[in-house]
Amino acid sequence: MKKLQHIGLGLFLVGLALFTSLIFLGKYEVNSELFQTFVSNKGIKSELFISNINANVVDKTFTNPFAFSSKITSALETANATHKAANEWDKVIWDKPHSFSFELAKQVGSGLIQENKGLFWWLTFGLGIFGALLYIVPNVITLGPPGIKNNGIYLNAATNRGWIGWFAFVFLVGFYILLYFRPDYIVNWVYLVDPISESISGNAASQWFLYGFLYCVVMIVMAIRMYIKYRHNKYQILRTTSVLFFQIVFAFLIPEILVRFEKPWYDFKNAFPLDYDFFFSWNLDQLIASGGLGLFILVWGIVLTLVIVPLMVYFFGKRWYCSWVCGCGGLAETLGDPYRQLSDKSLKAWKLERWLVHGVLVFALFMTGLTLYSYFSGAQQVIGLKTQTIQDIYGFLIGSIFAGVIGTGFYPIFGNRVWCRFGCPLAAYLGLVQRFKSRFRITTNGGQCISCGNCSTYCEQGIDVRAYAQKGENIVRASCVGCGICSAVCPRGVLKLENGPEKGRINPTEILLGNDVDLMDLINQK
Ligand code: SF4
Ligand code: SF4
Structure with missing residues (x-):
């Protein structure tokens, strides 16, 4: 079995290496x-930009996206700087330079990958998926008797912040930086999913389609791992199936199908x-201009947040x-499951968590307040x-850096x-x-607790x-x-x-069931 797993790992790494190397071609x-x-x-009205591109790009051959992109972005930035200084606002090109360069590169790229999308899909995605499954599936046999096995999790370089963990961290952070800030460098990756995008939405793929597709693929593969690992726990099986369903159907398929019918891209969940x-x-303008469905989405979005x-x-x-x-939770629970023990349980982390998460909420509400005021009053300021x-x-700090680069890239470390x-x-x-207003709680049958600490170790939210x-x-x-993982890994069935x-949901914080409490007294009191 180990041999099969090693072959799987090898194939996965070959697929990953090939995928990575595509950006240089x-x-x-x-x-x-x-x-x-x-x-x-x-x-485009900027003659400066047009003449620069005519002189330095048109009818020239570039053999990698970096050289191509640097010519386009520098021409655009130079032209914009000149037009802004001269107050020629109608000539300014407002697109983000790297998105602009991506758009052009996507249209003019050629060569081996562009001409063999299917073949390269199989050599990268196909090999990666097959290798990962070959690594994961034999666990059904090697796991042995029922129960969740986390054996050796702190001895494994992938899950104890060892070199594999750091490698995964660098790869994920690099991937998110390219995705958000340098889409023009990953044109070749986007080509690979063009046929799939065309079959669903009727359009060539964007980097966001690539991301959505990759997201679903990673979740499916890692969900199979979840099904095997937690195969004796119905709650985990159902939960995994649910996040998978909502990601594939609601976040990926429905929005793309809406685009096919010239409706706004929208994730209903x-x-x-x-x-x-x-x-x-x-x-708001796009939804209002989209007729009945647009208005439904508008009302649904508000009702979802305020009522549902x-x-x-x-x-x-x-x-x-x-x-x-x-979807974020879904990725955390599938791709992120091997790393849940790395969440910081210290009081310091808890304090930081409360400041940060509520700070972002205040920031989001403040920004939305300004946005709505500007929308209805017409004031820019x-x-x-x-x-x-x-x-x-x-968008930069929270939408891209926090939610993407840090939010997922830091899985293997935090x-x-x-x-x-x-x-x-x-x-x-x-x-x-x-x-403050819910029927939910985790009850603890303290008398049964043997203080093994499994629950705290595997709580991904850092709760002790x-x-x-x-x-x-x-x-x-x-x-x-x-x-529900704390409850699943508890050997004594303490948590429910x-x-x-x-x-009675919030009970007193003083010791309820310590050594000095007579359990029979408590039962009699009831
Ligand atoms: S306390 Fe338990 S159920 Fe809640 S997040 Fe932590 S592990 Fe999950
Ligand atoms: S896993 Fe169960 S027995 Fe172990 S410390 Fe947590 S509640 Fe107690």
């Missing part, structure tokens, strides 16, 4: 006819303020969203602050819920409802579950996402996720 040639069409489609640009003017989300948290806790529906600038800062715990404004909102269990105190914490009456 390709051929990019712009002929003058194509450039003219591109310029007129984009409505993505609630504001996680969906932070829902109230941005471009989105808190009502469901009241009945089931924030777990219904964070552990059963959300409110109390001396430019709405656009605040949106840009939020555990799998970095974003959900420290950054997600929706989690903060759900947490406030869960803490054992401290509650030792006292027999209910766990009512804003950050608990109800993943329950929804019940609010009365």
